[in-house]
Structure formats: structure tokens, C-alpha cells
Amino acid sequence: MTVEAERVAERVARQFYGKLVAFLAARSRDLPAAEDALSQALVDALRVWPERGIPDRPEAWVLVAARRNLMRAARHRSVRENARPTIVLAFEEAEARMNEVATDALPDERLKLLFACTHPQIDKGIHTPLMLQVVLGIDAKAIAQAFVVSPAAMGQRLVRAKANIRDTGIGFAIPDRHSLPERLSAVLSAIYAAYGLGWDNLDGADGGCSGLSSEAIWLCRALLSMLPEEPEVIGLLALMLYCEGRRAARHNAEGEYIALDKQSTDRWNAIMLAEADTLLRKAGAANRFGPFQCMAAIQSVHAARRLTGLTDWDALVILYDALLMMQPTIGARVSRAAVLGRTKGPKAGLASLDAMDAREIRAYQPYWAVRAHLLTEVGDYPAAEAAYLSAIGLSDSPAVRCFLMDRLTDVRSGVA
Amino acid sequence: MQYALIVRESSRDFARRADPTYRDGWIAYTQALIQAGIMTGGAGLTAPETGTVVRRKGEDHDVQDGPYPEGKEQLGGFYLIDVPDFDTALEWATRVPVSAEGSVEVRPRLQM
Numbered sequence: 001m002t003v004e005a006e007r008v009a010e011r012v013a014r015q016f017y018g019k020l021v022a023f024l025a026a027r028s029r030d031l032p033a034a035e036d037a038l039s040q041a042l043v044d045a046l047r048v049w050p051e052r053g054i055p056d057r058p059e060a061w062v063l064v065a066a067r068r069n070l071m072r073a074a075r076h077r078s079v080r081e082n083a084r085p086t087i088v089l090a091f092e093e094a095e096a097r098m099n100e101v102a103t104d105a106l107p108d109e110r111l112k113l114l115f116a117c118t119h120p121q122i123d124k125g126i127h128t129p130l131m132l133q134v135v136l137g138i139d140a141k142a143i144a145q146a147f148v149v150s151p152a153a154m155g156q157r158l159v160r161a162k163a164n165i166r167d168t169g170i171g172f173a174i175p176d177r178h179s180l181p182e183r184l185s186a187v188l189s190a191i192y193a194a195y196g197l198g199w200d201n202l203d204g205a206d207g208g209c210s211g212l213s214s215e216a217i218w219l220c221r222a223l224l225s226m227l228p229e230e231p232e233v234i235g236l237l238a239l240m241l242y243c244e245g246r247r248a249a250r251h252n253a254e255g256e257y258i259a260l261d262k263q264s265t266d267r268w269n270a271i272m273l274a275e276a277d278t279l280l281r282k283a284g285a286a287n288r289f290g291p292f293q294c295m296a297a298i299q300s301v302h303a304a305r306r307l308t309g310l311t312d313w314d315a316l317v318i319l320y321d322a323l324l325m326m327q328p329t330i331g332a333r334v335s336r337a338a339v340l341g342r343t344k345g346p347k348a349g350l351a352s353l354d355a356m357d358a359r360e361i362r363a364y365q366p367y368w369a370v371r372a373h374l375l376t377e378v379g380d381y382p383a384a385e386a387a388y389l390s391a392i393g394l395s396d397s398p399a400v401r402c403f404l405m406d407r408l409t410d411v412r413s414g415v416a
Numbered sequence: 417m418q419y420a421l422i423v424r425e426s427s428r429d430f431a432r433r434a435d436p437t438y439r440d441g442w443i444a445y446t447q448a449l450i451q452a453g454i455m456t457g458g459a460g461l462t463a464p465e466t467g468t469v470v471r472r473k474g475e476d477h478d479v480q481d482g483p484y485p486e487g488k489e490q491l492g493g494f495y496l497i498d499v500p501d502f503d504t505a506l507e508w509a510t511r512v513p514v515s516a517e518g519s520v521e522v523r524p525r526l527q528m
Contacts, residue, residue, distance in 0.1 A: 392448075
């Protein structure tokens, strides 16, 4: 009986965590309290259900229990703090509203939660971890692992961020028409970062994906279900699906890294890529181009090799030019230089790299990898060797390091 | 802020130091640190068997030839770097070419 109860409680937590927290937090505007109340309710469920039986609507049971915990905590606090009548009033209003709403029509307030987590007043660096914890219930340790951050530090930052939301009174509301594009962009960037890629990564093709890529895609799909006509949301989903669809081909059976242009297209997930193509077309129909649609379009050019056998490098230059106008990042600039190396020759690519700010690229691995490759093509082997060493030293992936070492060996032995 | 990146390796790793590919990885990483302008010190150390451990025994000393008795991982060397914050130090730690059997510990330098 206890095992059954555990299974059901776990299912409720997995399927409904985000919705429940959103609903509780929206009314109380107190994220830490909402999470505590929900955790406590799940603990109560594990204690009570084995004795009294599992309810027909377990998620409704958990919600009612969590609400009770919240109100108990608020009254406790208001008595202590000696007058916060507004909180108690808000709860009583909420309780009245809850009783009106049919229990199976749990309003989906996750969208408000996503906007709250990426509010401009919150430090950008904590947007993604906040979102992952608050909407998906992922714990601080797992988030720390995914982003290579000290677990204790991550825990502290999340606690501070949530207290900040409560203390500065950040609202749980969907932004108005005027501020929506900018606020939405912050949400999309945070989801993209959860996927493991940021604006600094090279072109989505080989970005180090965090262990939370399926969670990121799930979040984007949830966002899309709430904002089905927003082209940039569609664009982000298409972008991540293009990357996911090619993931299997990035390493061979021995775990060796395979560069994009050498990947065997029959190891690509055709279904995922087809879905990405469809999404991108749908986004385009809205005629509101943006950076995520642009990056998705770039990936669709690469993905088209499975149908045409070729890569349209000229189209890529045009798309990178467009991307740089919207989002001038070092990742986009380096990628464009690589593509220019194909359309106009390695000297043109190198010239483009030379024009970049030395301070920005000093520790930027993709710059050195692309530079090494172009220098090899131009025939400047000593410089290529030095660039390969830099690229190797800056790599955090053993497979990529191995790959670059092989190229370095080729250069040294004159086989390049 | 200054941090130490303390590298520990397995005995298999130490045996691999003769392999030019393994060596190249370390040369490349050190070059990257210097190029980024953040390396303020550090040293590679010879294999643990070449060391000798000195302990106190009351008023006397106890002297044992290496390797250091506890642990499969042994100290291989360390880097001292100067970077803006702990997160950045961790980022550089992920680039250290330790094998699956090694580790990199990041610890702030003591300010005197």
C-alpha cells in the first residue's frame, strides 16, 4: 500500500509540480512558501494515503493540502509580524475563488511563473536555474551538475533569488503587449541555456548540451502550448529539435567526435528534423523574423544535407549576416568566418577572424578551432599548430580534444 | 581572485606521461592559461614513487618512501590562477585534461 502511495505521489509531483507551484505562488506571490507548502503536502500524502486510501483525484488532494499549509503559514507569520492583513485577505479571496473553480479546471499559471522567473529585476545568471527548479521541480544539486557550479553555491543563489521575488513584490502576470517581446526573449534565452547552449556557443551544431536537454524541450513545448502563435517560441523549439535530431551522429560507436560535415546523415533522426522543418515553416508564415528563427533556419540549411546531399554555404552567409544584425555574438561571428572560408576561401575567413576583438576571443575555444582549420588550408602550418594547441587547451570535452589532436598530428607530419 | 587547481591522477595516468598525446594535452592547457593571462603560478610534480613522506613521531620523525599511502588518486601538480570568481575557476577546471580516473580540486588561495 505504501509503495502504491509512493508511486502515485511521485506521479503527481512529476506531472503537476509546475502547475501546482504556479497556482499557489500566483496568489501568495511567495515562491519559497509555495514550494514548502507543496513539499509538505506531498509528505502528508505519503503518510495519510496508505491509511485512508489513495484519493480519486490525487492532484486535487495535494493542492488542497498545500493551500491549507500556505494559509496556516501565512496566519502564523501575520500573527508574528503583527499586521499583514492584506496577505490574509488575499488568501481568503483565493480560497473563495478556488471553491468556485471546478477541481478539474486547474488553471495553467505556469506561463506567469516563467515570466516571473525571468523578470528583468532578477540577475540573468539565475533565470535558468530558477525556471528549472520552480517549474520543473529539479533540485539545486542536479542543476549545479548540469552547469558545473558548486552545488552549495547554486542552492544559496536560488534561495536568495526566490526571497528577492517575494521581497521586491515581483508580480505573477503575463506582460502587456508593449513589453511582451523583450520579456519573451528573456524566457526563450533561459530555456535555450537550459538546453545547454547560450549565445556564446558555436552555431548550435556542436554545443555542449547539458544533461537537461529533454527538460528544456519540454519547457519550450509547454510554452508553445500557451503561446501557440508566437514565431520566436516556434523558432526556439525548431532550433532545439534540429540539434537533438543530429545528436546521435555527433559521436561514433567508439565515442569519437565526428564533425558536422563528416556526420553520416542516416544517423540523424529524420522524424525530429521533419518536425523542425514544419515548425520553421509555420513560424515563417507569421512574418515576424527573429534571432531564434534565424538560428533555426541556419540549422535547417545544415539539416537539408540529408535530402539534397549538399550544404548551401551561400545561404548560410546570408543567414549569419542577418543573425549578426540582430544578435552580434562572438559565436555568430566565428561561425560566419568558418562559412566565409567555404564561400570565399580561407584567407577571407581568416581576415574575418582577425577583425575580432583579441580580449573577447582569448579564451574562446571555437575561435581557435576554426582559426587552426583555416590556417591549415592556407598552408601556414606553424601558426596552425599554435592555434590547434590553443583550441585543445581550451576544450572541455575529451572527445573534441582527441579530434583536434588528430588534426594537429596531421599538420605536424605534413599530411594536412 | 586567486584559486588553486589541484590535479590528482591515478597510477595509470602517471604511467601515461611518456605518451606524447597525453603530454600534449597538458602543454596545450598550460598554453591556454598563459594566453588567457590568468596563470600566476603552478608546477607539475614527478610521479608519487619519487617522493618521500615525512611525519612526526613524538620528538622523532617517521620517513616513508612514496607513494603517499592513502588514496588511489595521487597529487600530480597544481596551477594557480587569477580569475574574477569561483564559477570562472570551475570553468577552467573543466578544461584540465585529466583522465576519467583523475580529478581537479578548486580551492581559493589563502589571503594573508
